[in-house]
Amino acid sequence: MARLSICMITYNNERTVERALESARFADEVCVLDSHSTDATVAIARRYADRFAQQPFAGFQQQYNDCVAMATGDWVMFLDADEVIDDELRAAIEAVVARDGDPGVRVYRVNRRVRYMGRWIRHGPWAKDSEQRLARREDAHFTPGLHATLGVAGEERTLPGWILHYSFPEGDSLTNQQEKANLYSTIAAQEAFEQGRRPSLRRMVGNALFRFLRGYLLQLGFLDGVPGLMIACSTAWYVCLREAKLWEMWHARRPDEG
Numbered sequence: 001m002a003r004l005s006i007c008m009i010t011y012n013n014e015r016t017v018e019r020a021l022e023s024a025r026f027a028d029e030v031c032v033l034d035s036h037s038t039d040a041t042v043a044i045a046r047r048y049a050d051r052f053a054q055q056p057f058a059g060f061q062q063q064y065n066d067c068v069a070m071a072t073g074d075w076v077m078f079l080d081a082d083e084v085i086d087d088e089l090r091a092a093i094e095a096v097v098a099r100d101g102d103p104g105v106r107v108y109r110v111n112r113r114v115r116y117m118g119r120w121i122r123h124g125p126w127a128k129d130s131e132q133r134l135a136r137r138e139d140a141h142f143t144p145g146l147h148a149t150l151g152v153a154g155e156e157r158t159l160p161g162w163i164l165h166y167s168f169p170e171g172d173s174l175t176n177q178q179e180k181a182n183l184y185s186t187i188a189a190q191e192a193f194e195q196g197r198r199p200s201l202r203r204m205v206g207n208a209l210f211r212f213l214r215g216y217l218l219q220l221g222f223l224d225g226v227p228g229l230m231i232a233c234s235t236a237w238y239v240c241l242r243e244a245k246l247w248e249m250w251h252a253r254r255p256d257e258g
Contacts, residue, residue: 002100003028004093005073005137009063010045011035013081016166021048023085026094027077033067041081064142074100076140078133078150082166083112089161093134096159101136107152108134114165117173117227124221124228125214125235132156133163174230181238189245199247204240212236 006027010017011034024030025048032049034042035057046052051070057063068076075097079085085093089110096108112129114121121127132150143151168176215221216232224231 002075002097003073004075004077004097005029005031005071006077006079007031007033007064007067007071008045008079008081009033009035009060009067010037010041010081011057012037012039012041014040014044015169016082017041018044018048019166020079020081020083021045023083023090024048024079026090027073029071029073031067031070033063033070035063061142061144068137068140068142071137071140074137076135076137078140079163080165084164084166086162086164089159089163092159092161096134102157104155105157106135106139106154107132107150107156109156109158110134110161110163111158112163112165114167116168116177116231118170119224119227121224121227121231123223124216124219124231125211126231127219129165130158134159173227177230177234181234181241185238185241185245188242189249192242192246193249197246199243199250201243204243204247207243208236208239211239 004027006024006029008017008020008024008031010032013020014037021030021032021044029050030048031051032045032053034045034052034054036054042054053070055063055066058066064078068078077093093108096102109130110133112131114126114129116126132152135150135152139152140150143149167180212232212235215235216229221228221232
C-alpha cells in the first residue's frame with residue numbers, strides 16, 4: 001500500500017506549528033527540517049515529527065528539496081508551518097494515496113484560504129490561491145523563486161477542500177504583513193539585481209497602481225471591507241518597495257547613474 005510523507009520547513013513558528021502538525025498526523029510519516037529556531041518550535045516539532053533535522057537556512061528552494069529528501073513515502077505532501085489541512089482536503093489526500101494516484105495525473109493542486117485581520121479572505125488577489133502540493137516523491141522537486149514551488153510538468157488535478165492559512169497573528173495582522181512585505185521585497189529585489197534587471201519608475205508607479213485597482217475593484221476586494229482595502233494597498237506598496245530597493249542596489253553600485 002502506498003505511503004504518504006508530509007514535509008514541513010520551520011523557523012521560529014511556535015505560534016502556529018503545533019496546529020499545523022496536528023492536522024498532518026494522518027500521514028504515514030511527518031518530516032520537519034528546521035533552520036535552528038530559537039523559540040519553542042523545535043520542542044513542538046520533535047513531538048510530532050517522525051524525521052527531524054536542522055540546518056542553516058539555505059534559501060527556500062534548497063530547504064524544501066532537502067526536506068523532501070528526508071521523506072521515505074511514495075507520495076509527498078508539503079505543508080507550511082502556518083497552515084492547516086481541513087477535513088475535506090484530508091479525505092481527498094487519503095483517497096489519492098489509497099488508490100496510488102489517478103491515470104495520467106502527475107501532481108495535485110490544493111486551494112488555500114487566508115485568515116487576515118480576523119476574517120477569512122474570500123475576494124481580491126488572495127482569494128484564488130492554489131498551489132501544487134501533492135506528488136509522487138520522485139517528482140517532488142522545488143523550483144527557484146521568492147516562494148519556491150513544486151514545478152511538476154504534466155496533467156494536474158485540483159483536490160476538494162482547503163488549506164487554511166494562518167499567516168498573520170490575530171490582533172497584529174498589519175504589523176506582521178508589513179514585516180513580510182519588507183522581507184520579501186528585499187529578497188525579490190536582490191534576485192532581480194543578480195539577474196541584471198534594471199529598476200523602472202514605470203513599474204514602480206504603473207504596476208503598483210494596477211495592482212491596487214485590480215485587487216480592490218476588478219477582483220472585488222472591497223467586498224472584504226477594511227481587510228480587503230489593506231490587502232490592495234499593501235500589494236501595491238510591495239511593488240513600490242521592490243522597485244525602490246532595486247534602484248537603491250543599482251545606485252549603490254553606480255552612484256553616478258542615479
